[in-house]
Amino acid sequence: MSGPLQGIRIVDMTTVLMGPYATQILGDLGADVIKVEPPAGDTVRDVGPRRNDGMAGIFLHANRSKRSIVLDLKQPAGREALLRLAADADVLIYNVRPQAMARLNLGYEDIAKINPRILYVGVYGYGQGGPYAAKSAYDDLIQGAVAIPSLAKAAGADLPRYAPSAMADRIVGLAAANAVSAGLLYRERTGEGQRVDVPMFETMAQFVLGDHMGGMTFEPPIGPSGYARILDHNRRPLSTKDGYLCVLFYNDKQWRQFFALVGQPDLMDSDPRFATIGERTKHIDALYRMVAEVMPTRTTAEWIAVLEAADMPVMQLHTIDSLLADPHLDAVGFFEVVEHPTEGVIRSMAVPSTWSKSSPEITLQAPRLGEHSAAVLAEAGYSTKDISKLAASGATVLAPSRQ
Structure with a gap:
């Protein structure tokens, strides 16, 4: 392991x-990530195409560089095992509502007693x-709460619609990784x-x-909300002669070249409407209509070559397959x-950043449910006999170690 979070x-x-x-981001950066799962496993294990139960594609792309241990936290023995893991950990991260952690007696005060660092x-x-403190939250709900579907309609969609990506989950996931690093x-x-809270809505x-926020930034407001360029209905991939x-x-030079x-x-x-970036933003609809009208005069390849x-x-429009x-x-x-090791040949995505030193690397492919239960419990001081008792009681689930 050579990533910058090695030893965490x-x-x-x-x-x-x-x-x-x-x-996963933190694991790719070198941290030893112990994924604690309930006996039924992470629910996303079976979402989408898969060769084997519990190992669907979405799960594989969000859980590499981790080890999996099963703990039933509703059992005293499972909670005790979690506390023993937390005692030697640098970070504990969770994404249920804080009220659920409190019911398990795993709130910040409970954990800080055994590990103040x-x-x-x-x-x-x-x-x-x-007032929303106890509300449940999912990506679609949060997208709606922050007006993303309304913005889509304002920008020309027939109806309000969610972005076709789990955008809120991934953006807030990035924010959480930043918070952990800081x-x-x-x-x-x-x-x-310390305790750090990263709420999705905010x-x-x-x-x-x-x-x-636009003109509503100022008190009193000096204009409407909304960024006109982003909301213009012609801000979209444009039709060429063949695609x-x-x-x-955007800037003066680029518009001058386009007009030429x-x-x-x-x-x-x-035309004073187009003289400065401020005026162009006010009249962006006219500009975008002009671009949209001229694009069908050439093929995609011809435009790419000229531009x-x-x-x-300029960039071609991809599909997922392309x-x-x-x-x-x-x-x-x-x-x-x-x-x-169990799912055969898969296509994995590399860590997108590059480092001249301490280069991140993928340490493990996504684990099977409970694959590392025995090893992690042993590291926490449990004997082989103790681990067998935990498994017999259902407080943990053991899976054969991959070799």
Whole structure:
């Protein structure tokens, strides 16, 4: 292991996507991530295509670089085992509501008693100081709560609709990984652990409103909310003679070049609507209509050649299938075809960042349920006899170790 978080141990009590995505990032960065699962396993294990039960594609892409241990936390023996893991851990991260952790007697105060240096991280729906504190939260609900479907309709969709990605889960997962890294740095400097809460609603509200608060930023307001360029219904992949193309002309130089390409080189000087970025933003609909009208005059390949020759921003429109064959991703080694110990040949995605030192690496492929229960419990001081008793009581589940 050579990642920058080598030597950090994380007790990961998260399930589904948001928390597991965060801890996979931390695991790829070198942390020893112990995934604590209930006897039934993480529910996302069986979501989508799979060769074997409990090992679906979405699970494989959010749970590598981890070890799996099963603990029934409703049993005293299971809770005791969790406490023994937490006693030697640097981080405990969970994504159920804090009220559920309190019912298990696994709140921050309970954990800090046995390990005052621990970073205790909650990743859940809503901050605990408001009326939504006890509400359940899922990606779709949070997208709706921060107006993403309404923005889609304002931008031209027939009806409000969610983004076709678990966007809130993954964005908040990134925020949680950042919080863990910063919390560890603070502890390194001060020696002090602490509780950190990363609420979905507030995190996503900041994400969306950073673009769209607009004139409502000021008191009193000086204009409407909404970023006009992003909301314009012509802000979309544009039809060419034979397909679609993604273009974005933004600064003065790019718009000047575009106007020259379409035979109006003096338009920025003759039309005050297009003279500055501020005026162009006010009249973005007219500009985008102009671009949309001219794109069908050439093929996609012809536009790419012309625009790239002028060093102007352009990108082909991928589908998921064509993205998997993208030549750039192939050249940088983004996709790795690996042999999973139980699932056979799978396509894995590399760690996207590159480091001149302490390079992250994928330490393990996603584990089977309880694959590392025996090993992790042994590290926590349990004897072979003790582990067998835990398994017999149902407080843990053992799976054969992969060799």
